Amino acid sequence: MNSPLPHHSATRTTAEQPDEEGVHRQRTAIAALGHEVRALVDATVRTTAAPDALLRVAEGVRGLAAQLTGRRARAEIPVVDEFPGGARMYSPVTGTGSPLAPPLKVTRLDGGVAGTCALGLAHEGPPGYGHGGISAMLLDESMGWACATAGMPGMTVSLQMRYQRPVPLEARLRVLAHVTGTEGRKVYVAGSITTEEDPSTVLAAAEGVFVSPDPEHARALFPGLRAPGGSDGGTAVGR
Numbered sequence: 001m002n003s004p005l006p007h008h009s010a011t012r013t014t015a016e017q018p019d020e021e022g023v024h025r026q027r028t029a030i031a032a033l034g035h036e037v038r039a040l041v042d043a044t045v046r047t048t049a050a051p052d053a054l055l056r057v058a059e060g061v062r063g064l065a066a067q068l069t070g071r072r073a074r075a076e077i078p079v080v081d082e083f084p085g086g087a088r089m090y091s092p093v094t095g096t097g098s099p100l101a102p103p104l105k106v107t108r109l110d111g112g113v114a115g116t117c118a119l120g121l122a123h124e125g126p127p128g129y130g131h132g133g134i135s136a137m138l139l140d141e142s143m144g145w146a147c148a149t150a151g152m153p154g155m156t157v158s159l160q161m162r163y164q165r166p167v168p169l170e171a172r173l174r175v176l177a178h179v180t181g182t183e184g185r186k187v188y189v190a191g192s193i194t195t196e197e198d199p200s201t202v203l204a205a206a207e208g209v210f211v212s213p214d215p216e217h218a219r220a221l222f223p224g225l226r227a228p229g230g231s232d233g234g235t236a237v238g239r
């Protein structure tokens with residue numbers, strides 16, 4: 001599990017709620033598929049196979065995609081997720097079900113969070129190094145988690161990046177984020193990326209401002225956010 005926070009009751013619009021065992025089985029299967037699809041993504045950007053082989057695989061993958069039935073609506077919170085502050089199975093950063101995610105594994109630290117991951121060829125910017133947008137994504141997400149861990153889940157309104165050294169692919173990375181101050185609904189956060197091997201050399205650093213939307217605004221932004229129990233009468237925000 002990638003969540004550093006206690007799990008909230010699921011908050012969503014759909015009526016049927018699988019039991020704990022059902023959610024666990026679903027998450028395990030989602031993560032298993034995510035793992036294999038990430039391996040496929042890696043093989044896809046690594047391969048030197050000939051056109052015939054590429055076309056044959058494309059055909060096979062189309063057949064596999066057709067087996068993934070059902071469609072989650074935009075803004076629908078998956079039954080396996082806890083939002084805000086908990087598991088996000090399909091997060092492009094931390095989601096073990098996401099083909100896009102490294103995935104970053106986040107744990108709570110005193111006053112912030114630490115994340116670990118390794119980037120692959122699919123995350124490449126300059127040859128052999130991570131894309132700057134991916135570094136920003138790792139920091140943005142970790143800084144968002146730091147806010148949530150401090151009890152003020154918020155959205156990024158400003159993210160200032162400093163790229164100091166290229167981030168190597170296929171190296172274990174350490175992403176640190178901590179809250180440096182708050183002012184009303186604003187949360188000031190700082191973060192950094194290093195390798196695990198050399199934690200004293202900062203490769204990328206960020207400073208950000210996050211804002212906790214007021215409850216009414218949050219309800220408008222996230223219509224899937226509802227009071228536990230599925231009632232439409234309230235919101236989990238602000239409790």
Ligand SMILES: CCCCCCCC/C=C\CCCCCCCC(=O)SCCNC(=O)CCNC(=O)[C@H](O)C(C)(C)COP(=O)(O)OP(=O)(O)OC[C@H]1O[C@@H](n2cnc3c(N)ncnc32)[C@H](O)[C@@H]1OP(=O)(O)O
Nearest residue numbers: 084140141144153154155156157158209211213218237238
């Ligand atoms: C308790 C439950 C809460 C539920 C919500 C949970 C959210 C958590 C979400 C997900 C967690 C998962 C992990 C996330 C990690 C990744 C984060 C992302 O990728 S977030 C996507 C990218 N960011 C956006 O799309 C934001 C777009 N911006 C907005 O929608 C609005 O700005 C919003 C809702 C965030 C705030 O709008 P306003 O109307 O409530 O706030 P105003 O009054 O404009 O500003 C509040 C204060 O912030 C300052 N502010 C606004 N923008 C600023 C800026 N760019 N720089 C500095 N200060 C700024 C203002 O000056 C104001 O300060 P003064 O109160 O006057 O002192």
